[in-house]
Amino acid sequence: MKSARSIRIFTGISIAILAISAISALAFGTVSTFTKKVDAFAGLDKRPDKKSSAVNYLLVGSDTREGLTKEELKILRVGSVATAAGKRSDTMLLVHISKERDKAVLISIPRDTYALIPEHTTKAGKVKPAVYSKINSAFNWGDAPLLIQVIENMTQLKIDHYVEVNFAGFARVVDSLGGVEVCTKKDIDDPKSHLVLPAGVHTLNGLESLKYVRTREFDGMGDLGRMQRQQSFMSAVLRKATSAGVLLNPITMASFINSALSAVTTDSSLKNSDLILLAKQMKSLSTSSVRTLTVPLSNLNYNENGVTASVLWDPELAPQLWDRLRQDLAVVDEVTPSPSPSSSKAGKVEVIDKFKTRTAEDNICR
Numbered sequence: 350m351k352s353a354r355s356i357r358i359f360t361g362i363s364i365a366i367l368a369i370s371a372i373s374a375l376a377f378g379t380v381s382t383f384t385k386k387v388d389a390f391a392g393l394d395k396r397p398d399k400k401s402s403a404v405n406y407l408l409v410g411s412d413t414r415e416g417l418t419k420e421e422l423k424i425l426r427v428g429s430v431a432t433a434a435g436k437r438s439d440t441m442l443l444v445h446i447s448k449e450r451d452k453a454v455l456i457s458i459p460r461d462t463y464a465l466i467p468e469h470t471t472k473a474g475k476v477k478p479a480v481y482s483k484i485n486s487a488f489n490w491g492d493a494p495l496l497i498q499v500i501e502n503m504t505q506l507k508i509d510h511y512v513e514v515n516f517a518g519f520a521r522v523v524d525s526l527g528g529v530e531v532c533t534k535k536d537i538d539d540p541k542s543h544l545v546l547p548a549g550v551h552t553l554n555g556l557e558s559l560k561y562v563r564t565r566e567f568d569g570m571g572d573l574g575r576m577q578r579q580q581s582f583m584s585a586v587l588r589k590a591t592s593a594g595v596l597l598n599p600i601t602m603a604s605f606i607n608s609a610l611s612a613v614t615t616d617s618s619l620k621n622s623d624l625i626l627l628a629k630q631m632k633s634l635s636t637s638s639v640r641t642l643t644v645p646l647s648n649l650n651y652n653e654n655g656v657t658a659s660v661l662w663d664p665e666l667a668p669q670l671w672d673r674l675r676q677d678l679a680v681v682d683e684v685t686p687s688p689s690p691s692s693s694k695a696g697k698v699e700v701i702d703k704f705k706t707r708t709a710e711d712n713i714c715r
Contacts (some may be wrong), residue, residue, distance in 0.1 A: 388615035389493035389511035397507040401448050401677040405506060407497060408442040409488065409513045423615045438581070441484070443500070443508075445674045448509070455583065455681055455708075456670070457576040460485040462502060463651050463659040469495050481654040493616075503662075504671040510623075511616040517563075520555030520613025523588075523606035527594075527601070529585050530551040531561060539564040558582065572660075580641035580707060587639060638682060640706040645670060670704055680704050 393694040441458040446597035458551070462484040469491050471477050497508050523529050530552045536547040544560035562582050565575035590605060651659045660707055673680055682701040 351690070368537075375495070384610045384619075384633070385614040385615045387614050388619075389497060389513070391494045393494055393498055393501075395416060395485050397501055397505045397675075400675050403448045403674070403677040404446045404509050405514055405674070406444040406446070406510045407500065407508045408444060409493070409496065409511070410519075411513055412438050441496070441500070443504075445506075445677075448677050452679075453639045454674065455580070455639065457573055457579065457618040457641070458484065458500070459644065459646070459660045460561075461572065461578070461659050462644070462662050463653065463656055464499050466490065466495070466499060467502065471499075481656050483656060483659050488580045502558075506675055510619045512619075513614040514612050518561050518608075520607070521608045522612050523555040523558045524608050526586070526589050527602075528554050529558055529582065529589050531558075531582060531585055535568060537561075537564060537567050539567040541566045573649070576643050580643075582710075583641060592662060638706050640708055642660045642680070642704050642706040645704060666704065681708055 440460050443456045443458060443541060445454045445456070447453070449568065455676055460483065464482065464484040464487070466480055466481045466482050466487050469477055484496075485501060489501045491498075493511050500506075530550060532550045533548055536548050537544055539545075539560075540565040542560045542565070544557070544564050546561070551557075562575075562579050564578065565571055568574050570577075594601065622689060645663035646660050647663040649659040651661040653659075667680065670680065680702075681704075683699060684698075684699045
């Protein structure tokens, strides 16, 4: 798999935390004008039907360098705005928020996912026939609308809202929280992200965090290891943003909300009033109610139809996952065994987690 250039996975947490930490509607009203808009659903038809009032966000990272200073570009070693013309997406995150707004599931979609890109009109106005490629090609060729079309075709899950963020936005959000604590059980010396970090617990600033979530070359796990670190980082942001030091400090909270909203580009239908309503509905959401996982995979080096080194979704587990989300069902089963003939008490609840999810508590360094 190619090395990643951008991971903006924190945006899912930004939306969730904005909902959790929204103490006043005034705070949202003050910063909403900073949010950029894009027609993310332009030209889309024959979309999946909604089976519940749950909400699905597609969160995308763009590798544009806009907003970074020359000094920050030098620290990150990612090249200038001019040398990285255009934008690409390396990682996508699908966030499913339950109809009761009391649970959330965050699913990492590998950028190298093998996918059928449907016929579409290029930015130059030419019609390109359907072709198999890696899923990140959809964003490069047709921006948000084409990417949403591909994901909806593959999951039959309707995307309600779209959120996109770039390098600068990621760093600003982390810095607004005063840094985020992470734990690494191994020394990190990554030649691509240029992150050098000894094993242990560290509080990272915005640029250091950006390096951390881009890291993929030091442990031999590639994108899979990187996505695990992304999920751990999301949990760390969630814990920090819901801590008393943020929630009870109006200055810090306002800075965080302002940074998060000004950092993202959203679909044109996502309004300030939607975020306020979501905040009221989700104010009781806890870190234990947020589960993170990667789309179940069956082949990590799939080669077919001219596409090489792609990853293939599991033909049984992936459809089961999307079906559960369509119906707003739990992704983890809890089964209570029947009592034995010699006992009138039921057995201990058994947790069946075939999708290998994690919670924020699971990601805490122990």
